[in-house]
Amino acid sequence: MEPIPKKGTPERQRLIDAHKACMDSMKGVAGNSVLLCETPGDTTVVTGGVHADPVLKRVLLRMRGESPKGKLIVICTRVDAEWRIARLSGIRGVPPEFVGDKVYTDEQEIQHDIFLMRLDELSDSYGFPEDYHEGWKRKDDNWPIT
Amino acid sequence: MTTMRLTGYADKFGVHPGDTIQFYVNCDGPSEYKVEIVQMINGDTNPRGPGYIDKPVEAAVNGSYQGRKQVIHGGSYAYVPDAKPFHVESFTLQCWIWPTAPKTHPRYWKHGPQGLVTKWSNECGYGLFINEEGCLELRINEHRITTGVPLRDHAWHFCAATFDAATGAVTLIHEPQVVYALDPEIAPVEASLKVAIAHAPVPVALGAYVERLAPEDPLAASSKPAGVVFAGKYNGKLDSPRICNRALSRAEIEMMKAGAQPGLTERRNAGPTGKLSECIVAAWNFSVGIDTLTCKDEGPYRFDASLVNCPNRGMTGYNWSGQNFDWKHAPQEYGAISFHDDDVDDARWTSDFAWVVPETGVKSRFYAAKLTTSEGDEEFIPFWVVPRVGQETAKIAVMVPTISYMAYANEHVACNAGGAELFVYRVPIMQQQNMFLSEHREYGGSIYDTHTDGTGISISSRLRPILSIRPKYDHFLAQAPWQYPADLHLIYWLETMGYDYDVFTDEDITYDGLARIENYNVIITGSHPEHNSGTQLDALHNYTQRGGRLMYMGADAWYWVHSYHPGYEDKGRGVVTEMRRCESGIRTWRADPGEYYHQSTGELGGMWRFRGRYLHSVAGVGMSSEGFDVSSYFSRTPDSLDQRVAWAFEGIDYDEKLGNFGLVGGGAAGLELDIVDTMLGSPPHTLTVATSAGRHTEAYLLVMEDFGFNQQGLDGTTHPRVRGDIAYHETPNGGACFAFSSIAYCGSLPWNNCDNNISRLTKNVLDRFSMDGPLPAPPDSAFKHRGRADYDPTPMEHRSRKERGEPLPA
Numbered sequence: 001m002e003p004i005p006k007k008g009t010p011e012r013q014r015l016i017d018a019h020k021a022c023m024d025s026m027k028g029v030a031g032n033s034v035l036l037c038e039t040p041g042d043t044t045v046v047t048g049g050v051h052a053d054p055v056l057k058r059v060l061l062r063m064r065g066e067s068p069k070g071k072l073i074v075i076c077t078r079v080d081a082e083w084r085i086a087r088l089s090g091i092r093g094v095p096p097e098f099v100g101d102k103v104y105t106d107e108q109e110i111q112h113d114i115f116l117m118r119l120d121e122l123s124d125s126y127g128f129p130e131d132y133h134e135g136w137k138r139k140d141d142n143w144p145i146t
Numbered sequence: 147m148t149t150m151r152l153t154g155y156a157d158k159f160g161v162h163p164g165d166t167i168q169f170y171v172n173c174d175g176p177s178e179y180k181v182e183i184v185q186m187i188n189g190d191t192n193p194r195g196p197g198y199i200d201k202p203v204e205a206a207v208n209g210s211y212q213g214r215k216q217v218i219h220g221g222s223y224a225y226v227p228d229a230k231p232f233h234v235e236s237f238t239l240q241c242w243i244w245p246t247a248p249k250t251h252p253r254y255w256k257h258g259p260q261g262l263v264t265k266w267s268n269e270c271g272y273g274l275f276i277n278e279e280g281c282l283e284l285r286i287n288e289h290r291i292t293t294g295v296p297l298r299d300h301a302w303h304f305c306a307a308t309f310d311a312a313t314g315a316v317t318l319i320h321e322p323q324v325v326y327a328l329d330p331e332i333a334p335v336e337a338s339l340k341v342a343i344a345h346a347p348v349p350v351a352l353g354a355y356v357e358r359l360a361p362e363d364p365l366a367a368s369s370k371p372a373g374v375v376f377a378g379k380y381n382g383k384l385d386s387p388r389i390c391n392r393a394l395s396r397a398e399i400e401m402m403k404a405g406a407q408p409g410l411t412e413r414r415n416a417g418p419t420g421k422l423s424e425c426i427v428a429a430w431n432f433s434v435g436i437d438t439l440t441c442k443d444e445g446p447y448r449f450d451a452s453l454v455n456c457p458n459r460g461m462t463g464y465n466w467s468g469q470n471f472d473w474k475h476a477p478q479e480y481g482a483i484s485f486h487d488d489d490v491d492d493a494r495w496t497s498d499f500a501w502v503v504p505e506t507g508v509k510s511r512f513y514a515a516k517l518t519t520s521e522g523d524e525e526f527i528p529f530w531v532v533p534r535v536g537q538e539t540a541k542i543a544v545m546v547p548t549i550s551y552m553a554y555a556n557e558h559v560a561c562n563a564g565g566a567e568l569f570v571y572r573v574p575i576m577q578q579q580n581m582f583l584s585e586h587r588e589y590g591g592s593i594y595d596t597h598t599d600g601t602g603i604s605i606s607s608r609l610r611p612i613l614s615i616r617p618k619y620d621h622f623l624a625q626a627p628w629q630y631p632a633d634l635h636l637i638y639w640l641e642t643m644g645y646d647y648d649v650f651t652d653e654d655i656t657y658d659g660l661a662r663i664e665n666y667n668v669i670i671t672g673s674h675p676e677h678n679s680g681t682q683l684d685a686l687h688n689y690t691q692r693g694g695r696l697m698y699m700g701a702d703a704w705y706w707v708h709s710y711h712p713g714y715e716d717k718g719r720g721v722v723t724e725m726r727r728c729e730s731g732i733r734t735w736r737a738d739p740g741e742y743y744h745q746s747t748g749e750l751g752g753m754w755r756f757r758g759r760y761l762h763s764v765a766g767v768g769m770s771s772e773g774f775d776v777s778s779y780f781s782r783t784p785d786s787l788d789q790r791v792a793w794a795f796e797g798i799d800y801d802e803k804l805g806n807f808g809l810v811g812g813g814a815a816g817l818e819l820d821i822v823d824t825m826l827g828s829p830p831h832t833l834t835v836a837t838s839a840g841r842h843t844e845a846y847l848l849v850m851e852d853f854g855f856n857q858q859g860l861d862g863t864t865h866p867r868v869r870g871d872i873a874y875h876e877t878p879n880g881g882a883c884f885a886f887s888s889i890a891y892c893g894s895l896p897w898n899n900c901d902n903n904i905s906r907l908t909k910n911v912l913d914r915f916s917m918d919g920p921l922p923a924p925p926d927s928a929f930k931h932r933g934r935a936d937y938d939p940t941p942m943e944h945r946s947r948k949e950r951g952e953p954l955p956a
Contacts, residue, residue, distance in 0.1 A: 026776075030192055030626040030893070031811035032572040033775030033843055043776045043812035044803065051844060051863060064567040071564055074575040079618050080191040083575065088561060092488075092598035093255020095584040096561070096576065107575060107625065114573050 002058035004122045012119065015056050022049040023112040032108055034060060062127065063118045067140065072099070072114045074107070083110050085117075150582040151175045152517050152525035153589075153611035155493065158718060159548050160532035160651040164505045169515050169527055170495035172611070173213025176519040180210050181499060186512040186528065188638040188896070189617025189631035195809045195896050196638060198618055200516065203508065207501040213519075216496065218610065219369040220588030221256070221379030222457035222489035223354035224441050226449045227371070231391070231427050232265050233345040238394040238425075239263050239274045239284075240306035240402060242323075242464040244482065245382035247599040248297040249280030255587050255598065256487045259283070261355035261378040262305065263387045270346035273355060274307055275378065282320045284309075287344050291337050293320045295330075299382075302464045304403075308393035314340040315393065323464060352387055352430070352441070352451055353380040353485035368494040370454045379487035381599035385463045386481055389427040398422055405429045406444040433481040436460045436473055436745050439713040441483070456491035456605050456711065456722060458484040460745035462738070471740050474748045486597040490590035491714070491722055492609040503531055510539060510648040512546075512637055514617075526616050528630065532650045535658055541667040541916045542647040544640070546633070547675035548608075549652040549682075549708050552723050554629050555612040556583050557592035559734060560622040571775040571845035574622035579613035589613070593677075593725050594734045602735030604751075605711070607722045623774050624817055624890075626810040632892060633672040635809065636699060639895035643909060645916075653720035656681050656710065660688045668915040671765075673700035673892045674818070677708050677725060683754070686764060693879035695915035697908075698765035700889045701870065702818035704754055705731065705761060705769060711746035728752030730851040732772065755851060760827030766875045767820035767828060767885040771868040773846030773861075777816020777890040778838050779806035780872055781954050784947060786835035790924045791874045794835065794884070794910045798903050801955045804836055804872075805904040810893030814904050815841065817889035819870035830932035832875040838888070839869035880920020884911045 005012035022034045028041030034056065036048035050057040069090025075098070076083050083104040086096035104110040125131055154171040161167040173179050187199035226232075241263055250257045257278070264273030269288040276297060277283040283292040284307040297303055302323035309316050318335040348356040349371065357377035360366040366375045388402050401422060406429035407415035418426075428449045434442040436459045441451040460473040463481040470476035501515075510533050514526040530546055533539055559566045560574035561584045567574055576584075583589055590610055591603050614621070614629070621628030627635065640647055648666070655662045656679040663669055663685060683704060690696050706725050714721035727733040728742040731753040744751050755761060761768030781804065786795050798804070805814020815838035822828045842862025852867065853860065862868040870887040877883060886908075894904040914921065937944060947953060 028194065029776060029812040030194070030624075030809050031774075031776040031816070032625055033845060034572070035776070035843060041812075042806070043778065044806040046776065046843065057844075061568070064565075064571075066564055066567075068562070068564040071567075072573065073560065074573050075581060076575050076577050076620070079577070079620075080193065086576075088564070089253070091251050091253050091255075092562070093585065093587045094253050095581055111573055 001127045002055060002062060004059060004062070004119065004124045004126065006124055011055065015053070015059060016116065016119070018049060018053055018056055019115050020112050023108045026108045027106060032111060063122065072117060074110050074114070077103070081105065083107055085110060085114060150525070150578060150613070152179060152519065152523045153613070154515070154517060154525055154527045155609060155611045156515070156527050156529050157609070158529060159608060159720070160530045160654055161503050162532060162534050163503050163508060166500050166502045167529055168497040168500045170216065170493065171211070171498040171517065172216040172495065174215045176213050176521055176523060178210050179213050179517050179519045179523070182208050182516045183501060184514055184516045186514050186617060186634060186637065187641055189619070189634040190627050190809055191618050192626070192809050196899070199638065200514070203513065205501055207499050211498055215364050216493070217364050217368060218490055218493045218588040219365055219376070220455065220490045220590065221354065221376070221487040222453065222455035222485045223376055223379060224352040224451035224453045225349040225371070225376070226428070226451045227349050228347050229447065229449065231447050232350055232389070234391040234427065235311040235343065236309055236392045237272055238306065238308045238390040238392065238399065239272070239388070240399055241274065241387040242302055242304055242385035243382055244302050244464070245276060245297050245299055246601055247381040248276050248299055256379060259378050260380040261351055261353060262380060262384060263352060263389065264355040265348070265350045267346045267348040267356035268358065270344040271348070272309065272343055274305055275355070276380070282318065284316065284318050286316070286339055287341055289339055289341065291316055291318055291335060293318060293332060293335050295320060295332050298322060306399050309339070310393035311342065314338040317393070349374060350449070351376055353384055353457070354378050367496065370452070370494065380485045381487050381597070383461055383482040383484045385432065386430070388429045390425045391427050392425045394425070402429070405431055408444065408446070431481060432459065432483045433463070433477040436477065436480065437712060437748060454491070455489040456607070457486065457489055458604065458745060460741065460743055462740040466740055468740065472743045474743070484601065486599060486601065488587045488590060488598045489605070490588065490610055491605070491607045492717070493611070512634065512649065528615050530649050530651055532654055533648055535661045536665070538648055538665045540646045540648045541918070542645055542670065542912070543663065543666040544636070544647055544649045544670045545655060545672070545675070546649055546651045547629070547672040548720070549677040549679065549723055550672070550675055551612070551615050551630055552606040552608055553593040553677040553706070553725060554614055555592050555606050555608070556589050557614055558583060558595045562595055563734065566622065569774060570623055571773070572625070575620065575625055576622060577619055579616065579619060580622070583613060596735050602727060602737065604726050604737070605722060605724050609717065609721055624810055626893065629674055632674070632810065632889070635892040635896055636670070636673065639900055639905065639908070642900045645912065652679065652682055655685050657719050659685045663689050663694065664692070666694070667918065668695040668697060668912065670697045671699050671703065674889045675700065675703040676705045678704055678706070678754070679708050679710065680749070683759060683764060690877040690881045690883060691879070693877070693881040693920055695881055695921070696765055696883045697911060697915060698767070698883065698885040699892055701820040701887050702769040702772065702889065703761065704764040707749065707751050707754055707757060709744045709747040709749060713746070726751030729756060732849060753851065762823055763827030765883040765885045766832045766873045767822055767871055767887050768826055769818055769849055770821040770852065771842070771846050771848050771862065772818040773842060774817060775811070775843055775845040777808060777811030777813030778841035779813045780804035780815050780836040780838045780870065782836050783834055784943065784950065785833040788833055790876070790928055791833050791835055793914060794874065794907060796910055797906050802903050804907065805891070805894040807897045807902065808890060808894035809896060810890035814891045814894040815870045815888045819846070819868070820885060820887040821867060821869060821871045822873045824934045828873070829875045830934055831928070832873050834871045834873050836872040837869055839866065842868050876921070876924055882915065882921055884915070
């Protein structure tokens with residue numbers, strides 16, 4: 001199990017820098033991956049990112065596997081123009097709620113801000129025995145199935 | 147962001163010239179809206195592409211209309227109109243239940259009591275319920291009697307209640323079918339109520355109760371029967387509901403579990419006794435008429451119940467033995483109906499306007515009713531003008547994958563499933579349509595979703611607003627257009643390149659068979675025709691075998707078995723489609739044991755592959771991997787130089803990167819990818835003319851039906867089958883198939899105003915395939931015996947580019 005790197009550590013900063021570089025290089029692509037475009041906005045050659053950094057890959061997978069309740073998500077508020085961060089309710093019929101007022105004008109940059117928020121929000125013991133609870137027996141084990 | 151105050155649908159997907167198409171609109175707020183019929187050209191708003199394009203159509207129906215609110219009465223149930231035998235003084239109610247959400251979160255969209263067997267409304271009448279606390283509850287007028295014991299979810303329980311008006315004695319029975327070691331005993335609840343049942347003039351409801359009679363209410367207007375608002379929609383299975391008109395003994399209740407068996411003689415049936423038969427009001431047997439919308443009553447009054455919003459039938463009952471897996475072979479074990487509070491089969495709105503499509507002057511194309519308001523609201527209701535069989539107007543036809551559009555209709559995966567992010571490999575982006583649907587569950591979900599109670603959705607209706615079949619809609623899977631708006635990339639290309647073409651839908655080919663397509667020289671598919679009926683695949687097979695040409699423009703096609711429900715044929719073709727996710731394949735949910743057979747036709751659901759109809763046998767390739775982060779490009783292989791196919795690459799250099807650009811993932815090879823596999827149905831003479839091997843990210847994973855053992859190394863950075871193969875093969879009588887093998891492929895067509903090598907390749911193929919008469923015969927040398935697995939690796943033509951000394955350029 002890959003722990004979430006603690007605040008202030010060089011490893012955490014390394015992940016942040018790598019993620020930011022990937023998101024910047026993906027601007028303009030009709031899609032997104034935490035990989036580095038050799039030519040910005042062009043996926044002909046993509047390297048680095050999760051392909052080169054196993055810690056970054058595993059931390060991202062842990063984040064992506066979070067259960068729906070309270071999970072951060074992107075809402076497009078103006079088609080191909082504006083995006084905002086929101087949280088899923090985890091309850092059927094209750095829509096996501098916006099988090100903060102920041103409006104993004106790029107669909108890749110917002111991915112990086114969510115990465116930063118999750119680094120702060122996820123506990124470093126997450127997924128270890130000290131986090132075990134009754135829900136682990138009932139499909140509420142922080143790894144949602146589809 | 148704007149909320150969606152305009153939503154709508156039409157009564158048809160495909161409409162013939164001279165026919166009328168009805169439109170149904172919800173305009174919730176603005177006093178009026180404007181209607182314009184438009185031809186749809188491009189739906190993608192990506193600034194790197196041509197942008198949204200439509201073309202106005204002169205139509206008598208264009209104009210302003212008064213807005214009105216229309217709502218959907220969602221959730222499934224069955225009802226029987228009110229009748230005197232239901233006006234009992236005493237009663238026994240009994241049924242088996244398998245509740246899936248007996249207790250819900252206080253903020254859950256339909257938090258509250260759930261009706262099981264009810265003849266109750268507004269504190270009048272009687273009925274069995276699950277109360278807000280998840281416990282079995284009997285209601286008699288305003289009185290509530292409960293066990294106070296929570297019903298275990300996803301488990302069978304026998305429930306019964308008796309009331310003797312003469313003595314006031316009430317009994318409520320809750321007996322779990324399986325009792326675990328530490329379960330407390332649940333004793334029958336005894337009570338006394340000296341009341342007379344007040345009977346309201348409301349229907350009997352199974353899986354719901356009548357909230358009110360409200361003929362003027364928009365919600366009641368869309369209900370069935372109209373004017374009656376049903377509430378308390380039950381989530382779970384219901385089996386063998388009975389109503390008797392006196393308080394039965396425990397032994398008689400046991401006997402009634404077997405139901406009514408009319409006409410008892412010395413030679414037939416086992417009961418119930420004559421005396422017990424005298425008190426039966428209704429005894430429904432859900433195992434009869436599974437492919438219908440009627441629940442048969444075997445009691446004396448024939449109170450057959452009408453099903454509303456198409457709950458699931460062919461569901462295993464409380465007595466399923468696990469020996470038979472097909473409801474047709476053991477119907478008596480399939481007496482359960484699975485109800486859901488978000489089922490919807492028909493919005494049942496009132497028509498707002500209709501357009502009589504002129505006999506002439508309106509080409510067969512993609513169209514939409516474009517609705518706008520002065521306050522900035524916008525909505526599109528897509529439809530297609532389809533020529534009648536025998537009145538085709540072009541040599542080229544586009545097969546619009548409407549079954550696939552229905553399968554993805556109103557998809558909720560980004561919102562429902564936290565795991566969605568694991569397969570898209572980034573944080574999903576929800577559009578305003580997704581936000582609206584996350585709150586309006588009554589619009590129903592897609593066949594990719596689970597119901598609000600968590601069970602899989604296997605039914606999809608087109609008689610409801612489908613907000614995913616819209617332009618200006620990027621799908622979270624692709625962060626780009628998907629399905630309908632992605633297919634508009636192809637339409638934009640056909641229009642820009644000046645081709646004349648017809649369109650038809652999956653419905654048309656399913657019902658018309660070969661007649662629908664045999665007069666065209668070439669059929670072009672959409673980008674992702676994943677969901678198909680059997681007769682559609684039959685027609686395509688017959689077509690290509692008789693000299694027809696097929697251009698398969700995408701990937702992951704011919705994958706899932708679909709059936710149109712015959713219970714809706716009075717409303718048109720292809721109104722409701724069904725698909726069960728069975729033993730393998732990419733499944734966002736999995737059907738339960740014994741529930742693999744479609745309720746609509748009785749055919750086995752799941753993948754066509756496991757029905758012996760390999761994907762690769764239809765157009766030469768089949769799905770091998772999927773990933774949703776970014777796309778890549780193709781490189782030509784030596785097969786592309788073969789004179790059988792070299793014509794397709796005229797004007798394209800051997801070492802060009804094919805499609806390292808595009809509006810879907812940034813490349814032509816992406817999202818879902820097909821490969822050639824002669825062991826899985828690709829004809830042995832198939833030529834693989836280009837491949838994207840080795841270029842995909844770790845987000846791309848091998849499909850699970852291609853491996854039997856979990857293992858590392860299944861992603862695009864390591865597994866050789868994670869690739870797309872563009873392929874060509876000839877069919878008899880001068881026919882052929884060209885498969886482009888990537889969902890993202892069409893997203894590259896519009897790039898640089900359609901001036902690019904993907905556009906060139908596609909044009910070369912379409913120009914040849916659309917010619918009259920058989921295609922030129924392959925050279926004599928092409929005719930030879932070929933194995934499936936067996937081949938000789940020694941000849942030069944069977945070796946790789948590297949072995950030939952011609953590695954790909956960097």
